[in-house]
Amino acid sequence: MQKEKILEVNNLKTYFYTREGVVKSVNGVSFEVNKGEILGIVGESGAGKSVTGFSLLRLIEEPGEIVSGEVKFKGQDLLKMSEKEMNKIRGNKISMIFQDPMTSLNPVLTVGRQITEVLIFHQNYSRKDARRRAVELLEMVGISSPEKRIDHYPSQLSGGMRQRVVIAIALASNPEILIADEPTTALDVTIQAQIIGLMKNLIDKFNTSMIIISHDLALISEIADKIMVMYAGDIIEYGDKGKLISEPAHPYTQGLIDSLPVLERDQKRLNQIKGLMPSPLDLPEGCKFKPRCDYAGDDCPEGTELFEVSKAHFATCRKAQFFSKKLMRGVG
Amino acid sequence: MLEYIGKRIWQTLIVLFLVSIIVFVMVNVNGDPVQSLLPPDAEPWAVEELRTSLGLDKPLYVQYFMFVKNALQGDMGISYYQQTPALNLVLDRLPKTVELALAAILISIIIAIPAGAYAAVKPESPFSKFIMFGSLAGISLPTFLSGILLILIFAVTFSWLPSSGRGDAAQFLGMKSSLFTLDGWKHIIMPAATLGLYMVAMLIRLVRAGMMEVLKQDYISFAKAKGMPGRIIYIRHALKNTMIPVITVIGLQLGRLIGFSMITETIFAWPGMGKLILDSINRLDRPVIMSYILVVAVIFAFINLTVDLLYYFFDPRIELN
Amino acid sequence: MREKLRKALNSDLFYSYKNNKLVILASIVLLLIVFSSVFAAFIAPHDPYNLASVSLMDSMRPPSWMEGGVGKFVFGSDLQGRGVLSTILYGTRISIMVGLAAVALGGTVGVTLGMISGYFGGKVDSVIMRMADVQLSFPTTMIAITVMAFWGRGILKLIIVIGLATWVTYARTARGSTLSLKNSEFIEAAKLIGVSKTKIIMRHVLPNILTPIIVIATVQIAQVIMLEATLSFLGMGVPLTEPSLGLMISDGYKRLLSGSWWLVIFPGAVLVMIVLSINVIGDWLRDTLNPKLK
16 A cells, blocks of 8 residues: 655754854654654654754754755655745644643743634634634643633643643644654653643544654654654664564664563663763764664674665664574573 | 732832931931021021021921921922922922933833844844944943933034923823924933933843843744744744833833933933932922932832833733732 | 963953954953053143143143144143143043942942842841842932932042942842852851851852852943943032043033033043943953853
């Protein structure tokens, strides 16, 4: 079955020009998203996953810059659009949800105002209709007594409710793609599950595609169809969720999976990946994970290009699969 | 809400009480008005008589209580110099000073808010750099000097504007003000610009700094991610957040302007309270000085209270308690 | 010593200084003005307050390049026949002295009260801050004018009045910084070892709150010099027997309509140059030393 390809990113590079030097936050990534599909981007902080998300909507600010690449939305390259055309995409065709609901809503505008302005600007709603629609949206994201809440200021809402409002804003124009940058990190654990459930529900209902960005592989593996693992600006592994989780190819992915708590296993302590991500200003040549890698040796692949490990599963290294026997030692 | 206002009024009363004591003491330990009112060769009985008639022969604390008691009834004594009730003298001049201060604020806001916002949105543009250097020069120019320079340029060299006095006043909506006539504006524009210059310079810096801070916030990025165009982001999302400290400062500056109006009014011979107080200080006209300071204290207290309440209306985050 | 110098030259402060042409220009202008006023006695063409060197014959000369000007008075002369340039040099010396002394006084009083207020809190704090509130309910300029009007002219009086009229700014900043330091670990540690309160405040609090204080003090020098000029202009500052920029401008203002612009323009320009240079430097210090404010 051929799925409709809705977003295609080719060799995207976003650099930050700081006084200390050039930080290659996103160093040539390529991926695609199909209609109704959920892509999860996972990685440590500083891996470039959020910058990737922001680059898609061209929200990179000084001293950052999108250096090269293509971001094709339904065949149109967003990077070639004018700022005005781009504003017709943002919040309308492609929406974004930020990490911290406490700071992503404007404190001096009412909830209603922040929803209706999207409807008025993108969908040419009248003020009255926009308000009616905003109440519906609030109801849709599970906010009780929306007629009252619509006139509240963000400070009068809890964190979970604010994120619901943010979701309502993001979905107001019924976008084709929703980019969610760590949408639950700032929330309480109990609320996290509710918010993820709500998002998954709405995405399915409207057949919206989603790119969800998180450091939490457990969360990603629960919700995503495809997973993309980033490390120091590169994609190091990319493929269908099932394959990537069950047969990780890259030692880093393997490490991320091993560090997850598993109920069935009687673990004294969780496994962890040793060391820290290298300074973005001083990256090693070739594989950037090498200094932390248990399997590093002279036989490591030289480049950082992805190659096909199996069907719909790509990685820059497959040493984890060679050594997977060795790893069993730790479990048994 | 009511409780908060009550508390604030109570605090204000304490401040006014302290001010009244300080003013009273300060006025009374300095200079002897009797000597400045009478010729140096006056007979001792004449000196004594005047002293008694002014109530200056009684102990200081009695003088203070008399002063407070009378003040509460609106009686601040008779001007030694002009023989009319001192408070009336001050209150007669008050509207003219307020007129000047309001014109100055109006000019400041019209110039400073767009200029400051522009300098924040496009910090690297040459025009922004010009704005910022201009505002630095503005706070480096003493009021009296900028007034003189304006007179030198527009009155002496080009003879475009009158160098002193207040213009014709006209009645409009029940208010009489020189702001409603062309002649009035010709007279007020230079003193108002002089008085407002410091405020323009300071507001530009404040608006720019505040706006730059706000533009870094997540909710601005989120508004951009919503696809909002520049004008909505800068005006609706950023400027409204920036206005909170700006309103406070504008309010507090209104007080400062009334203080500075002493200098401006003197230079442009503007018939307001500032000129009156400087003249009275030189004549040691105590009742007028005390009336002025108390009137100003009440005005400031009222301004501070209003600013606090405005703050509440503009910032939904503030809870009153 | 050499090591220290090298360290200083490599610091962020010096780096940003090197790259800021406006600040370099401002510091050169300021140094020139300070230098020439300190050595006014050697540089000035004549001593304007030595009656022997002043002659009414030289009254109201325009600047030397204009018709009627003479070489002796580059910037012209006033009604008494004093050279404008000489009077400016002598007057600037007084302005700068008053500026530094008043800031030292206001700063010392303000920082001390602010630290006490912040460190001890409670009643002491409320009394000091209530005092600050009362004073803040009037503009500094108005307080200074009123007090000087009653007290009379005088340089020492000016310093005291201006110093005490400006303590609140320092006090508030010192208090705020002290509050944020008060519960830090090194202060707690010093308390535990039994270091006395005075010593904690002087040795541990003071050095750590100096940065914002220095920034404020820099800007305040400019403010104070303006205030001194304003008071002198109104006839409530420097006595008539002393040279002062404010007095010179006041003189010129009285004769403004007669077209003797040089009596206002030159002292005014010097005053603005001093204040502007200090403000440029103060701005830069604030931006560099306090990245939070950027």
